[in-house]
Amino acid sequence: MSGVQTIKVEATEDGSRVDRWFKRRFPHVSAIMVQKLCRKGQIRVDGGRVKGDSRVHEGQEIRIPPLPEPGERPPVNRMSDEDIAYVKSLVIYQDDELIAFNKPAGLAVQGGSKTTRHLDGMLDAFGEGLDRPRLVHRLDKDTSGILIVGKGPKATARLAKAFQSHKTRKTYWAIAIGVPKPKMGEIKGFMRKAAASGVDSERETMVAAGHGDEGAQHALTRYVVIGEAGQKASWVALRPVTGRTHQLRVHLAAMGTAILGDKKYTCHRPAPEDLGRRLCLHARRLEIPRPGGKPLVLTADLPPALKKIYDTLGFSVKEISETDIEEDLA
Structure with a gap:
């Protein structure tokens, strides 16, 4: 069992839901456990109680209660073989820092109201936890073309900063x-x-x-x-x-x-x-x-x-x- 931790939200995590942020950081902890910890007030953001669907913002501090050690876990990818093959077919370039996709029109970048199939959800095909690629910018659902994701927190932060400062x-x-x-x-x-x-x-x-x-x-x-x-x-x-x-x-x-x-x-x-x-x-x-x-x-x-x-x-x-x-x- 780990001890209490405090983790600061990174720029690339701004706007994430608490439960999804938690899943990326601690993939071995079930969604049910995250909801339970939120209800009991053991997960807190800047000292305040939150729900699983609350959103966090850059610079906020998240209190992480003692958690069980990873132990035995289910397979990383719960995606279908078809979705794994599909998202990998969209890759047009990758290196140690990023993956670039040629996103088709009609595929949402992130989930939303009544949107359950999206590129962000398919990034499980490339890794888990801190190794899971992260979005650094967006495209409208019906816009096609280049979209990149960062590999790891350091690369993602650098790429996100390049977009935010208009250096791209x-x-x-x-x-x-x-x-x-x-x-x-x-x-x-x-x-x-x-x-x-x-x-x-x-x-x-x-x-x-x-x-x-x-x-x-x-x-x-x-x-x-x-x-x-x-x-x-x-x-x-x-x-x-x-x-x-x-x-x-x-x-x-x-x-x-x-x-x-x-x-x-x-x-x-x-x-x-x-x-x-x-x-x-x-x-x-x-x-x-x-x-x-x-x-x-x-x-x-x-x-x-x-x-x-x-x-x-x-x-x-x-x-x-x-x-x-x-x-x-x-």
């Missing part, structure tokens, strides 16, 4: 309805959340706000039009300088050229040729700084369903210079 460079590709004018520039302003629903970001809606409004956050996006299909649609590269919820979707809709397939942030233009059945937003490129070396540059191919839409509109990835695009967005 992200490039998204979108198909917009119509053509943004001008064809290259910046979109900026303030936005705020109109509603919140925990970690289920798809239930949140962002609205325009004024400077000084409660909850208002400044948002800045750089963009350049790569290709056009007449005036019906355009292929746009976007760089979110800030990282607000649904930022790219809100900004393109505000220009009157909403992202094709976006059912939440729309514009007055009709979708071309009935192609708007999926959100045409893809996290194409991610540049991550590396201490003492060159940045790591990752790219994610378009998923087949999205590439088919590109082909239908006459957009060819082979005919563009991504180097020129990156220079335009710099």
Whole structure:
């Protein structure tokens, strides 16, 4: 039996539920035991009682009561063989610090209301406890493309800090309805959340706000039009300088050229040729700084369903210079 411990919540654990935080730290302790310890007040956060579904935040201190030693444990992976094979098939790169996935549209990054199958839950396929990879950023459920997770607390903390301090460079590709004018520039302003629903970001809606409004956050996006299909649609590269919820979707809709397939942030233009059945937003490129070396540059191919839409509109990835695009967005 271990003694009483006090553990501080790391930046990468901010917003985690108490029971899930506990499971990552002490995988041998059952969920039933965690709930029981919470009810008895033996697990406390900053000295206060909590429930299993309470959320913890960076810097808070969690009191851990005496716990049984690991002993015999059930197998680490309770995932199905199919899910293990599936999540591993999404990996496009990995090293000692991180794993990069090409996340498909429709797969949530985290659990939420009525969301039980998500990438975070599948990370059990890669380890347990402190060795279990951890999320360092997010993508909307219906956005495809690059998403990385950190290997171990130290790597995860460094990567999370790089995202939070805007030292990473992200490039998204979108198909917009119509053509943004001008064809290259910046979109900026303030936005705020109109509603919140925990970690289920798809239930949140962002609205325009004024400077000084409660909850208002400044948002800045750089963009350049790569290709056009007449005036019906355009292929746009976007760089979110800030990282607000649904930022790219809100900004393109505000220009009157909403992202094709976006059912939440729309514009007055009709979708071309009935192609708007999926959100045409893809996290194409991610540049991550590396201490003492060159940045790591990752790219994610378009998923087949999205590439088919590109082909239908006459957009060819082979005919563009991504180097020129990156220079335009710099």
